[in-house]
Structure formats: C-alpha cells, structure tokens
Amino acid sequence: MNDFRAVVQTHLEKNRLIPDASLPLIIGLSGGADSVALLHVLVDLGYTCRPAHCNFQLRGEESERDEQFAMARAHALGLPIETIRFDTSQYAREHKLSIEMAARELRYRWFEELRLQHRAAHIAVGHHADDNIETVLLNLIRGTGLKGLTGMQAANGYVIRPLLGVNRQDILEYLQQERLPFIEDSSNAASDYTRNKIRNRLIPMIQTINPSFTDGFRDTIQHLNSSYVFQQKKVAEIKSLVADFNHETCYISITKFLEAGGDEFILYELLNEFNFNKTHVKKIFASIGGISGKQFYSPTHSLLKDRDLLHIRPLHTPDSNRLPRISCRCFVPDKDFSVSTDPWVAHLDGGMIQHPIKIRLWKTGDYFYPLGLNRKKKISDLLIDLKIDRNKKQSIYVVTTHTGTTETIVWVPGIRIDHRFRVTDTTSEIAEIRLLR
Numbered sequence: 001m002n003d004f005r006a007v008v009q010t011h012l013e014k015n016r017l018i019p020d021a022s023l024p025l026i027i028g029l030s031g032g033a034d035s036v037a038l039l040h041v042l043v044d045l046g047y048t049c050r051p052a053h054c055n056f057q058l059r060g061e062e063s064e065r066d067e068q069f070a071m072a073r074a075h076a077l078g079l080p081i082e083t084i085r086f087d088t089s090q091y092a093r094e095h096k097l098s099i100e101m102a103a104r105e106l107r108y109r110w111f112e113e114l115r116l117q118h119r120a121a122h123i124a125v126g127h128h129a130d131d132n133i134e135t136v137l138l139n140l141i142r143g144t145g146l147k148g149l150t151g152m153q154a155a156n157g158y159v160i161r162p163l164l165g166v167n168r169q170d171i172l173e174y175l176q177q178e179r180l181p182f183i184e185d186s187s188n189a190a191s192d193y194t195r196n197k198i199r200n201r202l203i204p205m206i207q208t209i210n211p212s213f214t215d216g217f218r219d220t221i222q223h224l225n226s227s228y229v230f231q232q233k234k235v236a237e238i239k240s241l242v243a244d245f246n247h248e249t250c251y252i253s254i255t256k257f258l259e260a261g262g263d264e265f266i267l268y269e270l271l272n273e274f275n276f277n278k279t280h281v282k283k284i285f286a287s288i289g290g291i292s293g294k295q296f297y298s299p300t301h302s303l304l305k306d307r308d309l310l311h312i313r314p315l316h317t318p319d320s321n322r323l324p325r326i327s328c329r330c331f332v333p334d335k336d337f338s339v340s341t342d343p344w345v346a347h348l349d350g351g352m353i354q355h356p357i358k359i360r361l362w363k364t365g366d367y368f369y370p371l372g373l374n375r376k377k378k379i380s381d382l383l384i385d386l387k388i389d390r391n392k393k394q395s396i397y398v399v400t401t402h403t404g405t406t407e408t409i410v411w412v413p414g415i416r417i418d419h420r421f422r423v424t425d426t427t428s429e430i431a432e433i434r435l436l437r
Contacts, residue, residue: 371419
C-alpha cells in the first residue's frame, strides 16, 4: 500500500492523537505484524519511539522467541527496548480473571508505569480497523447498548490507536513493501477464544454472503459513533433540565423528567454514572408512578423515590466516630443583640446549659421540645412533618447538655433549637453554639 504512511498520518492529525510530537511514545511491540508496522511507520513519520514488550509466559518456546524477536527489531532501528515477564496464569487465578483479561490488565498497567517513567506523551498500540469490527461484533453477541457498537476509540486516555484507519491487508502489504519481518502467534489461528472464533469463522462466513462486509461495516461503525455523540448531547440537555447536583447528592425531578420525554433508556443514561445497571433501572422506572419510600441500591449509591424526586447519594453513612465539631462561647448580651438566623448557629439561654456540651447522631426514641411548640415531640415525627427525606435523615445530628444525670437535647442543627432553652427577656447570659462544617 503506497500511501500507508499518509493514511496513518491523516488519521493521527484528524483525531489529534499526538499534539506534542516532541515527547516520546511508548509502543506496544509484540512482534506480530500489527505492532511491527506500528513501530516502523511511527519511526518513519519522525516520532520518538520507545518499544515495550511483554512476555506473558503462556506459550513456552514461542514466548521466548517473541521476546528475542522484539528485542532484535528494536535494536535494528537503534532503539532501546523495555521488556518484562509476567506469570499471567498465576495472576489470573489470584484475581479470578480470564487469561485474556489478566494479560490485558498486566500489559496496560506496565505500559502506564513506563509512560510516567519516561515522561512519554502516549501509549501507542496496534489495533486496526478489522480489530474494531471484531470488537463491535463481540459486544453485539454479548449484548450491548449504542456505546458498545461504537467500537474502539482512536484515543482512550493516554492510549492511542494510530492504525484504526487501516485494515489487516493494508498492514501486510506495507510490511511486504518495506520487507519487514514479523512473527505469527500460533494462538491466533486457534479458535479457543471468542474473538478468534469471530475472526476465523464468523467474519469469513458473513463474507460469503457479502464480500464487502468489512468495508461496509467500518462505515456503519462511523455512523454509530456519530449517533452516539448526538445521543449524548441530548442526554446532557435533558440532564441539565431535570437533575440538580448538591455536593455528592443528585436530585432528579420526576415531573420534569417525564415532561422532557424521559423513558427507561434516558433514565439508564442518567443513572449509569452512579453504577445502576439495566435491571436496577427497569425497576426504578416502574416505580416512578408509585408511592414514595422505595429504595434501590447500586454497588456505590442508594436511590430513594421521594414524592416527586429521585434522590441519589453515595452509600457511605456518617461515621459516629468522626462527628462534626462544635464550638461554644458564653457572653452577656448588649442592647443590640439579636438571635442568629443562621441554621448552623444556636443562641441559647446560657444559664440553663450544663457543660460539657456534646454532639451525636440522632437515634430512634430521641425527643425534644421544638421551638414554638412547648411540648415534647419525637425527632422522628418532626423529620416526617418537615418532609426530610430518608437519606438526609441519616445525617441529622443533635447537640446535648445534661439536666442532672439526664441527657437533654438542646438543638437539632439545621432544624430547630429546644423551646425550653430559648433566649427570653430574662436571659442574662447567652450560650452561642456553632456547628463547624
């Protein structure tokens, strides 16, 4: 392929894969056709390359052969090479992973270490257009959404794929034209792995029906990518209309969600970032028109259906061993004194306060005399009256003093002080308590 370099360069420029050509690149070099073509074309295009070879010790003498070949290729170009050996089988057993996934984790983790060590701009790997087709078919077989049908991206963080614009045949023609040797991994010819079955059996069978399948499917993947970008823009628009973020908490208005044409698919896109899967979302969507109080849990978040809101928050709960701090000072009020309206400051009758003052999480059975209501009321009942949602209830604190030997609640920060400890015309000393947030 005479214009192989030009196609690769165009792909690099179109996707802005290497904006700073002065920085080195880590090149994954297995010794196979794809990685050899990748290394040589990037060197030809003037980039500073540092090849890196992983020996996964899975194929006996072949693994040793691959390592020696990769070292020879690098040395032929006058380049230093990084090599490493992994006990991939042991790693897979210890982490309960497939061999494929174990090798992938080990490879990319080491590549990232090298990138940082050598202050490299990116990690370049040899995936090409046919690999992308295999990935999309694999996702389709397993079941996926639109994102899974967009395939591999030209850039994913620091990992770039300069050869996504060419296919396997283009690569082989380039290697032949440049008289560049490469090695064959015998495991690629076997159909032990699902990807190999797709490559060696499924795609050839499809090509008997449509000989132009791979070219057409490459265009289809591009169309799907454009559709996904458009879809994400629309989801972002809906999200801005219906979701309100407050620190770690998210509130989704059910009314606004439905008015915006929200359906189960849109809800999944909104909740996926909180690790709710499709099964969760199906149940949540079914509950939208139901009664309040239903809760759902992802591995990291809880979701409460509370009246017209879906309330999402992290699963961590307040740690009773790491309570917020409070400060207290006592002073004689002057004629200009007025009680603070700050919900995190309480002005109380200092003459009635016994030290030490303490703070803790509220618990079932707690009661006090809410300001304006000179009678006992359970805090649980007050929280219901104030329509405090179930998640926020977990973070309600109480400040206590002692009346004799009895613990007495004087303030529920952010909500109300106790009526009995309010400042009156006869108060001679003020106790000012602040919750230090």
